[in-house]
Amino acid sequence: MSDPAPQTISLNDIGRRYVGALQHLGDLMVLTWAGARVVTEAGYEEVFRSVAGLPSTPFRLNFESARAEAARWNFKSSLGDILGLNQVFLEDIRKICGLVSFNVAKQSGNGDLASLAAEINAETGSVDIPARLKHLKERYSLSIPLEPQMQSLHALHYNFIHTGGVVPQNGAITLQLKVIQPPAEGQKEPRLADYQRTWNPGERIAVSREEHAAVFTTVSIFLNSMLASVQEFAKAFGLDEHPEPQ
Numbered sequence: 001m002s003d004p005a006p007q008t009i010s011l012n013d014i015g016r017r018y019v020g021a022l023q024h025l026g027d028l029m030v031l032t033w034a035g036a037r038v039v040t041e042a043g044y045e046e047v048f049r050s051v052a053g054l055p056s057t058p059f060r061l062n063f064e065s066a067r068a069e070a071a072r073w074n075f076k077s078s079l080g081d082i083l084g085l086n087q088v089f090l091e092d093i094r095k096i097c098g099l100v101s102f103n104v105a106k107q108s109g110n111g112d113l114a115s116l117a118a119e120i121n122a123e124t125g126s127v128d129i130p131a132r133l134k135h136l137k138e139r140y141s142l143s144i145p146l147e148p149q150m151q152s153l154h155a156l157h158y159n160f161i162h163t164g165g166v167v168p169q170n171g172a173i174t175l176q177l178k179v180i181q182p183p184a185e186g187q188k189e190p191r192l193a194d195y196q197r198t199w200n201p202g203e204r205i206a207v208s209r210e211e212h213a214a215v216f217t218t219v220s221i222f223l224n225s226m227l228a229s230v231q232e233f234a235k236a237f238g239l240d241e242h243p244e245p246q
Helices: 011-038 041-050 063-108 113-121 129-140 147-163 209-236
Strands: 173-181 191-199
Touching: 011 063, 011 209, 041 063, 063 113, 063 129, 063 147, 063 209, 129 147, 147 173, 147 209, 173 209, 191 209
Parallel strands: none
Antiparallel strands: 173 191
């Protein structure tokens, strides 16, 4: 009878896949920003008149309001795509950790291989990022780099989805990011620094392009750091960086 373990999963393949996907999302945002720079009030009106079927009511936004709302909409959509990408990424991380546990149990002869394989192959559905991070910590004692930053991105997106980006009256919302800063005096290389911004109850959330770009910086560091964390997790059990059925 064949072993019940899933197929090989390579950290290198996962890294390339998700770094490439994040680059793709970043490229789309750059194109959106480039287009926004050339939009004029006359162009806004021209497109509105030239495309049939668009709603025309007393609630139609003027040019400046539409531009501000479009920036908020683009950020909300971009953040949703980024977090969706991370949900899938963390699912792959969960499976790799499961494979490590499976291989350790198989080598030691101590463990229910069928149950471990079933756990790896279990459907997790739309489990959110905080729950996925909690599971990795509790089930595998995995080190979670940049956890506060990822938690804050989730909270920010949750607010956009449920309150339209207006901070509820029962508490503030704080965004935590990693940002790239110019070299300090006497240094040649840019510096990586912590960044934090808080919106108080009743405020409407809006971010700058620099803050939006820092979201990509933060998530890129998170992806690479998580891969390194899993690598250390596997090495702690004497396994290599490509967990697979032994």
